[in-house]
Amino acid sequence: MRYNMDRLYERVADKGHVCVGLDTAPDYIPPSELRKAESPAEAVLKYNRAIIDATSDIAACFKLQIAYYEELGIAGLEVYARTLAYLRERDLLAIADIKRGDIADTASRYARAHFEGEFEADFVTLAPYMGMDSITPWLAYAERRGKGAFVLMRTSNPGMRDFEYRELAAGGRLYDAVGDKLAELARESAGKYGYGAFGAVVGCTEREEASVIRRKRENLFFLIPGYGAQGGAADDAALLLSNGNGGVVNASRSILKAWNAAGISPEDATNETAAGCAREAAAEMRDAIRTAAAHRAGPAKQAVQNQPKKAVCLSEA
Numbered sequence: 001m002r003y004n005m006d007r008l009y010e011r012v013a014d015k016g017h018v019c020v021g022l023d024t025a026p027d028y029i030p031p032s033e034l035r036k037a038e039s040p041a042e043a044v045l046k047y048n049r050a051i052i053d054a055t056s057d058i059a060a061c062f063k064l065q066i067a068y069y070e071e072l073g074i075a076g077l078e079v080y081a082r083t084l085a086y087l088r089e090r091d092l093l094a095i096a097d098i099k100r101g102d103i104a105d106t107a108s109r110y111a112r113a114h115f116e117g118e119f120e121a122d123f124v125t126l127a128p129y130m131g132m133d134s135i136t137p138w139l140a141y142a143e144r145r146g147k148g149a150f151v152l153m154r155t156s157n158p159g160m161r162d163f164e165y166r167e168l169a170a171g172g173r174l175y176d177a178v179g180d181k182l183a184e185l186a187r188e189s190a191g192k193y194g195y196g197a198f199g200a201v202v203g204c205t206e207r208e209e210a211s212v213i214r215r216k217r218e219n220l221f222f223l224i225p226g227y228g229a230q231g232g233a234a235d236d237a238a239l240l241l242s243n244g245n246g247g248v249v250n251a252s253r254s255i256l257k258a259w260n261a262a263g264i265s266p267e268d269a270t271n272e273t274a275a276g277c278a279r280e281a282a283a284e285m286r287d288a289i290r291t292a293a294a295h296r297a298g299p300a301k302q303a304v305q306n307q308p309k310k311a312v313c314l315s316e317a
């Protein structure tokens with residue numbers, strides 16, 4: 001089976017670790033574009049397309065947080081589906097950040113809804129609180145269609161300590177117990193590069209235990225949120241990478257609102273200027289993570305990574 005996780009690994013090797021978050025709220029969009037559009041939803045679609053066009057050669061993948069679309073109602077869900085279709089047409093990988101978790105029968109319906117049809121994505125995010133029977137129905141799609149998932153393990157938010165850090169009577173922390181189960185699953189669905197079809201969400205806002213988590217979970221590919229707006233930096237994210245690969249680092253607001261941070265006045269901004277700033281922010285992020293990862297890997301890896309990009313791509317093709 002050609003797993004999407006293998007495709008993602010190859011995109012990282014080729015383009016770097018950036019996952020552009022399409023968490024597009026209407027108020028992130030230049031006001032002139034909002035005025036021109038027939039509805040906020042239409043403005044979001046146009047903005048998404050501009051961001052995708054400007055970053056598609058830099059981003060390993062794109063992540064859509066479904067809440068931003070749901071809050072716009074039916075029109076928002078239509079934009080969600082059309083954004084996914086736009087990515088698919090361009091052979092760009094999409095993560096649907098839907099964080100589902102329910103009894104097996106319901107889970108299989110969620111899986112059909114997000115791995116087939118109008119909302120089809122390459123990967124989803126899952127919440128493991130209800131146990132492995134809420135995860136396994138999704139696995140059928142890994143076996144049949146190569147689909148992938150990232151299961152919440154150690155998240156990026158302050159509340160991660162409320163439950164994920166609980167010490168278990170059997171030893172270890174709750175997030176470790178999730179990691180054990182995921183590592184088991186990954187052994188059964190290992191792809192070409194040794195990573196399982198399903199990986200884990202591990203935030204980069206907390207450096208504590210990051211290197212240990214990475215070493216312990218060598219067959220799990222990580223989706224790493226928390227970069228930029230939540231305070232995570234390239235050095236933090238690099239602790240969660242493995243041999244220059246093994247994870248994608250998500251940034252949403254710091255890319256979508258880069259035009260704002262660059263000091264462009266709302267009245268002067270257009271989708272074109274916003275997309276230019278997004279491109280610059282994504283490229284800076286890619287370079288900072290590459291440098292931090294190479295620094296962590298030591299001189300031998302640095303020498304390989306410092307070769308001209310074309311040569312690296314050719315050797316990995």
Ligand SMILES: O=c1ccn([C@@H]2O[C@H](COP(=O)(O)O)[C@@H](O)[C@H]2O)c(=O)[nH]1
Binds near residue numbers: 157228
């Ligand atoms: O632990 C987690 C899991 C998911 N997220 C999601 O990632 C993005 C982060 O957005 P930023 O604007 O870059 O902070 C958002 O969609 C979250 O729902 C997370 O932040 N932490």
